[in-house]
Amino acid sequence: MSRSFDTVRCAVLGALCFIGSVACGPDYDRLELTGQKGSPLGGTVNAQMISIPEGMIVKVHVVPWNDDDEPMRGGARSLDTSILDVWPVVSDRDFAFVANKVGRTSVEFQANGRTVLTVHAEVTPQPEQPAF
Amino acid sequence: MHPSTIVDRRRAASSLAFVILIAGCNGNPTEGSANYRTGELGNGGFLFACDDSVTCDHYSNSATTFPHQIASGANFRLRFVPTNDQGGSVDLDGPSYQGITIDPVGPFIGKGTMGFAALAPGIATFAAKNAKGSLIDYGTVRIVKPDAIAVVGATSVSESESSRIPRFNLHVGEAVDIVAVAEYEDELVAGAFNVAWSSRDDDVAAVDRRSRGVVTLSAKAPGKTVLTIEGSALSRDVDVEVIR
Numbered sequence: 001m002s003r004s005f006d007t008v009r010c011a012v013l014g015a016l017c018f019i020g021s022v023a024c025g026p027d028y029d030r031l032e033l034t035g036q037k038g039s040p041l042g043g044t045v046n047a048q049m050i051s052i053p054e055g056m057i058v059k060v061h062v063v064p065w066n067d068d069d070e071p072m073r074g075g076a077r078s079l080d081t082s083i084l085d086v087w088p089v090v091s092d093r094d095f096a097f098v099a100n101k102v103g104r105t106s107v108e109f110q111a112n113g114r115t116v117l118t119v120h121a122e123v124t125p126q127p128e129q130p131a132f
Numbered sequence: 133m134h135p136s137t138i139v140d141r142r143r144a145a146s147s148l149a150f151v152i153l154i155a156g157c158n159g160n161p162t163e164g165s166a167n168y169r170t171g172e173l174g175n176g177g178f179l180f181a182c183d184d185s186v187t188c189d190h191y192s193n194s195a196t197t198f199p200h201q202i203a204s205g206a207n208f209r210l211r212f213v214p215t216n217d218q219g220g221s222v223d224l225d226g227p228s229y230q231g232i233t234i235d236p237v238g239p240f241i242g243k244g245t246m247g248f249a250a251l252a253p254g255i256a257t258f259a260a261k262n263a264k265g266s267l268i269d270y271g272t273v274r275i276v277k278p279d280a281i282a283v284v285g286a287t288s289v290s291e292s293e294s295s296r297i298p299r300f301n302l303h304v305g306e307a308v309d310i311v312a313v314a315e316y317e318d319e320l321v322a323g324a325f326n327v328a329w330s331s332r333d334d335d336v337a338a339v340d341r342r343s344r345g346v347v348t349l350s351a352k353a354p355g356k357t358v359l360t361i362e363g364s365a366l367s368r369d370v371d372v373e374v375i376r
Contacts, residue, residue, distance in 0.1 A: 037172060037173065039172075039255075039257070039272070040255055040272050041255055053255075054238050054239065054254075055237055055238025055239065055240050055254060055255060055256055055257050056237070056238070056255070056257055056272075057172075057237060057257055057259065057267075057270050059172075059173060059267075087259075087261070087265065087266065087267045088264075088265070088266045088267070089173070089266060089267045089268075090175065090262060090266045090267065090268050091173070091175075096259075096267045096270070098237055098259070099237070099238065100237065100238060101238065101239060126254045126255060
């Protein structure tokens, strides 16, 4: 009886330690989108919205931070790549937002593989006679 | 000297000559030169070429200009030169070029077996990616629908206004090599451009097609005629006068 009680007590203690360690670990805090390199026709990528003219690319430096002020592994993916795609860039933590065709979709930003932010995205038509 | 050493040296010399030959043919322009479009990310640049029309000769790798704009419907080729491989003579078949692809973005240019095709007017983006699919760099070029045809001397195709030929005054027996170039808002436009040539009076002056879009206009007898060039839903008449 006391032996099985000890087993249960150890299991509960172990579970509490595990939960404690997870709960006390650094967690996602914020997302930084910096170093935007726009297209000749402009374009916007920020945490509120993404808007890029059709056929254009906008490059952005994407860094999620945890609450210990350490950078996390970042990522971004489009829910409709036929409208707007997201490509990795050869430079570290840079992503290219590629406006394939006019339309609307959403982009999910990730921190350590977990979606932390979803942003509405639109690809707009180019002006009739775009200045270049 | 041992015979095998001589053979080795000959092999080395021939290999070196081959490398120089290849490199010479593919010598890259230096960064900032006119036929080199620096990528937006600063990781390299793009070279423009199109070789199915003499119109493109001006924009070939040995020429001087990356085009400001390309005619819709035209075919062309692009080549990416990574930053560290600029200048001098480099082997474009070397390892740093393996696996790099250039893809079109959006509906304005497409890619097929003939290379790139300018599909619709707009600002088109082309992107160089490595074998892993990561973006190395990208550039843009304007695609326009030509609004006129210009006649230009075949040996002096350039974007300067002076190279355009508004009319011909020829002596009997004289012949000139000419090409048709697409125009947009009075500016010459790059890209292969197929046209049909005809002379209203072949007895005065006749046109003979040569290769790569060049035609020879030959003055046969004194008189006046009109040279007509038609293509891409455009037409141009050029007056020709032949004197003794």
